[in-house]
Each structure stands twice: as C-alpha cells, then as structure tokens.
Amino acid sequence: MLKLFGQLSEGIKYTLGLFAITVVIAIPLGLLLSFIRNSKYSFFRGILGGYIWLMRGTPLLLQLYFFYYGLTFIPGIGQYLVMDRFSAACLAFILNYAAYFCEIFRGGLLSVDKGQYEAAKVLGFNQAQTSVKIVVPQMLRVSLPSVANECITLVKDTSLITAIGVTEILYFTKGAVNRDANPIAYVAAAVFYLLFTLILTRLFKYLEKKMAY
Amino acid sequence: MVADNIINVNNLSKKFGTLEVLKNISFSVKKGETVAVIGPSGSGKSTMLRCLINLEKADGGSIYIEGTPFVEDGKYKPEKICRAICSKMGMVFQNFNLFPHLSVMDNLIYAPKFVKKEDTAELKKRADALLKKVGLSDKGDAKPSQLSGGQKQRVAIARALMMGPDMLLFDEPTSSLDPQLTGEVLAVMKELAEEKMTMIVVTHEMGFAREAADRVIFMDETGILADDVPDRIFNHPELPRIANFINSVI
Numbered sequence: 453m454l455k456l457f458g459q460l461s462e463g464i465k466y467t468l469g470l471f472a473i474t475v476v477i478a479i480p481l482g483l484l485l486s487f488i489r490n491s492k493y494s495f496f497r498g499i500l501g502g503y504i505w506l507m508r509g510t511p512l513l514l515q516l517y518f519f520y521y522g523l524t525f526i527p528g529i530g531q532y533l534v535m536d537r538f539s540a541a542c543l544a545f546i547l548n549y550a551a552y553f554c555e556i557f558r559g560g561l562l563s564v565d566k567g568q569y570e571a572a573k574v575l576g577f578n579q580a581q582t583s584v585k586i587v588v589p590q591m592l593r594v595s596l597p598s599v600a601n602e603c604i605t606l607v608k609d610t611s612l613i614t615a616i617g618v619t620e621i622l623y624f625t626k627g628a629v630n631r632d633a634n635p636i637a638y639v640a641a642a643v644f645y646l647l648f649t650l651i652l653t654r655l656f657k658y659l660e661k662k663m664a665y
Numbered sequence: 666m667v668a669d670n671i672i673n674v675n676n677l678s679k680k681f682g683t684l685e686v687l688k689n690i691s692f693s694v695k696k697g698e699t700v701a702v703i704g705p706s707g708s709g710k711s712t713m714l715r716c717l718i719n720l721e722k723a724d725g726g727s728i729y730i731e732g733t734p735f736v737e738d739g740k741y742k743p744e745k746i747c748r749a750i751c752s753k754m755g756m757v758f759q760n761f762n763l764f765p766h767l768s769v770m771d772n773l774i775y776a777p778k779f780v781k782k783e784d785t786a787e788l789k790k791r792a793d794a795l796l797k798k799v800g801l802s803d804k805g806d807a808k809p810s811q812l813s814g815g816q817k818q819r820v821a822i823a824r825a826l827m828m829g830p831d832m833l834l835f836d837e838p839t840s841s842l843d844p845q846l847t848g849e850v851l852a853v854m855k856e857l858a859e860e861k862m863t864m865i866v867v868t869h870e871m872g873f874a875r876e877a878a879d880r881v882i883f884m885d886e887t888g889i890l891a892d893d894v895p896d897r898i899f900n901h902p903e904l905p906r907i908a909n910f911i912n913s914v915i
Contacts, residue, residue, distance in 0.1 A: 567760050570720055570758070573719075574825075575776035575824070590764075590765065663766075665765050
C-alpha cells in the first residue's frame with residue numbers, strides 16, 4: 453500500500469497544481485464577473501449570461517477536449533492554439549469554474565439587504581467604498597458554504613484531466629491497476645481524495661466560524 | 666425663503682408609477698428645531714424624508730439644505746454636488762441598517778475614517794464618548810447581532826452623529842421595537858432635541874411628538890393638512906380628519 457502511495461504521488465503535483473491554479477484564478481475572476489453580472493450595463497450582462505450558459509450547460513470533459521484537441525483544428529489559426537496538456541486543462545478549468553463562482557457570488561450579492569447600501573450612502577461612502585468595505589465582506593460570508601462545496605467538487609473534477617493525458621493521480625492509478633491486476637490502487641486514490649476533501653472541509657469550517665457575525 | 670431655515674421644501678412631488686405619493690409638499694425647518702411628522706400609513710411621510718436625503722428621486726419641486734438646492738424644480742444637480750449637500754444630514758432607519766460584519770466601534774468609525782480620512786485614534790475617543798452618551802459604553806467590541814433592537818438603534822444614532830451632521834432625519838426609528846425598548850431610544854432622541862440638534866422625525870409615537878417636538882406636521886394622502894405646535898395639533902385640532910386620527914392612535 454505504501455509503495456502504491458509512492459507511485460501515485462508522482463501525479464499529485466498535477467492534481468494539486470490544477471486545484472491551486474483554478475482556485476487562485478477562478479475565484480477572483482468569478483468575483484469580478486459577478487459585479488458585471490449585477491451591473492447596469494445590459495450589453496455586458498447579456499454576454500456574460502451567454503458565457504455562463506455555455507460553461508455550465510456543457511460537460512467539463514467536452515470543454516477539456518475542445519481546448520486541447522479542438523482548438524488545433526481551427527483552419528488558419530489552429531496551429532497557434534496548440535497548448536501543452538496541462539495548460540489546456542488549466543484554461544478549461546479556470547473558465548468553467550469562474551462561471552460557477554460568478555453565479556455563487558451573484559447569489560451572495562443579492563442577499564445583501566438594500567438597507568446596507570442606503571446606510572452606506574447616507575454616511576457618504578462612494579460606490580467603490582460601499583462595495584469593498586460593506587457589501588463584499590457580507591457577500592463573501594454568505595457565499596462561503598457554496599464556495600466550499602464548489603472547491604470540493606473541484607478536487608474530484610481534477611481527475612477528469614487524465615482524459616487528455618495529464619499524468620495526475622488517476623492516470624497512475626489506472627496504470628497500477630492494469631499492471632498489478634489488483635484494484636487496491638483505486639482504494640489508495642480514494643484515500644487521497646478523501647484526505648484532501650477532509651482538509652478542505654475543516655479549513656472552510658474554520659473560515660466560516662472566523663467570519664461569523 | 667427665510668434665511669434661518671436650515672431646510673426648505675417647495676412643491677415637492679413624487680410618483681411611484683401612476684401613484685402620486687407626494688403632491689406639492691412644502692414646509693421648512695429652522696435650525697435647532699425638532700419637527701415630528703405624523704399621519705396615517707401610506708401618506709408618504711417616509712418617502713418625503715427619503716427625498717430629503719436623496720435616497721429617493723423627486724419628480725418635481727425644490728429642496729434647499731442650508732440655503733443651497735440639490736434639486737430645483739425637479740432638476741437634480743450633478744451627483745457630486747447632491748452628495749456634498751446631503752452630507753450635512755444624518756439618517757436613522759426603521760431597520761437600523763447597522764453593518765452586521767463590523768463591531769459596534771467599527772460601525773461608528775468606518776465612515777469618518779474612510780470618507781473623511783480622519784485619524785483613527787481621535788475617532789475612537791469620539792466614538793467612546795458617543796457610546797457613553799447613548800448608554801452603551803461597554804458595547805464597543807460587540808457585534809450588532811449581539812445587541813437588542815433598542816441597543817442597535819442607539820448605536821445607529823451614535824453612528825449618524827459621528828459624521829457631525831447639522832441635522833438628523835429619523836424614519837420611524839421605533840417602529841420595529843418592542844414597547845419596552847422604545848423608551849430607551851426616545852430618551853436619546855429627547856436628549857438630542859434638548860441640545861438643539863435639528864431633527865425631522867417621522868413617527869407613530871404620539872407621546873414623543875407631543876412632548877419633544879417643537880412642531881408637528883400632519884400628512885395624509887392629499888398632502889400636509891397641518892403644520893403647527895404640538896398643543897394645537899393634539900389638543901385643538903382644526904380638522905376632523907386630524908382629530909379622528911389622533912383619537913384612533915392614542
């Protein structure tokens with residue numbers, strides 16, 4: 453079993469790497485998009501609505517295939533869109549998860565009482581100060597359980613990139629099962645994912661407590 | 666327009682869709698006066714107050730604050746000028762609208778700290794003094810969720826005072842409080858009235874209007890029916906409409 457963990461650990465850098473890159477870029481991106489989604493510019497709102505529909509309405513696996521294989525076949529520009537496997541995976545994950553985070557934050561934004569905006573206005577806060585000091589902290593707190601949920605889904609979704617040949621954990625797991633004709637490697641992989649999600653669960657519980665009001 | 670009027674409202678009107686909530690409302694408030702605005706629900710009292718501080722856009726009329734208009738004949742000045750003029754006013758809401766993620770202390774100092782860029786240490790001193798004034802010296806570190814409704818409203822009053830306003834607007838400040846908590850909020854407001862803070866108070870608290878107000882404005886759906894000293898409104902109302910209302914709420 454320990455030897456198995458050793459073999460699987462070669463894939464951890466891609467699993468953790470994809471997770472970290474997606475979280476670090478998609479969460480702020482989703483936050484930014486949620487403001488546009490709630491803004492008064494109906495043109496941008498419309499474009500964003502289409503983007504979110506596209507990202508949430510198609511399988512992530514399809515998006516992965518599209519970014520890694522599909523783009524290269526576009527006549528004329530395809531040759532400039534060749535990416536290495538991991539970059540294509542990151543791009544697909546960031547774009548996909550930003551759409552989900554955008555919707556989560558939009559929900560959080562809607563939950564902030566309009567009295568908060570009025571109180572901020574009569575106290576003289578401008579729009580930017582109202583957003584940064586008053587609205588966003590409350591919106592983040594409300595959104596936190598959904599963000600946690602999404603991050604846990606992300607941990608497991610990282611395994612999809614094995615389909616475009618990124619050598620992450622599941623890639624080595626399949627190899628080990630085939631080589632040894634023994635399913636124990638599946639269990640080892642499951643243990644890894646369980647530990648990872650357990651740590652995340654604890655972390656988010658702590659954050660929720662800390663941000664409670 | 667009289668020079669010592671701190672607020673002048675001329676022919677203010679406001680529609681929500683086809684519903685005319687305010688019809689040619691005109692009144693004025695002198696510096697240091699406490700004016701109570703009473704009347705049945707749906708008469709536009711709160712809407713009128715919200716127009717005064719630019720939370721609601723009027724469709725017609727003029728509002729002068731300390732002699733300067735921010736809306737004249739229904740035309741608004743640029744947003745920046747409106748803001749500057751309205752910054753002379755503070756407002757206290759029915760639902761308190763404290764910032765729930767901030768401590769009581771931060772609720773008090775955030776606006777002067779970030780809007781006026783005042784010194785934090787100085788602000789804390791001022792906040793402590795104001796918390797003492799409203800009887801909540803020990804609550805600086807508490808979060809709003811740990812306070813009773815009456816305490817929340819007293820914090821809201823202190824928060825408004827932190828900006829050093831020339832006048833305070835109260836929008837039904839005790840309407841979401843238990844009767845027993847109403848008293849502690851009204852006591853703070855009476856103290857402010859005695860200190861000659863200019864106040865406009867939309868209220869259903871007839872006791873407060875009668876005892877603490879210098880003047881009472883009675884509004885119904887048709888507009889302002891009376892604008893007089895409390896004694897005349899409460900003890901010798903001219904119109905049966907007012908007499909009926911007062912008999913029904915006391």
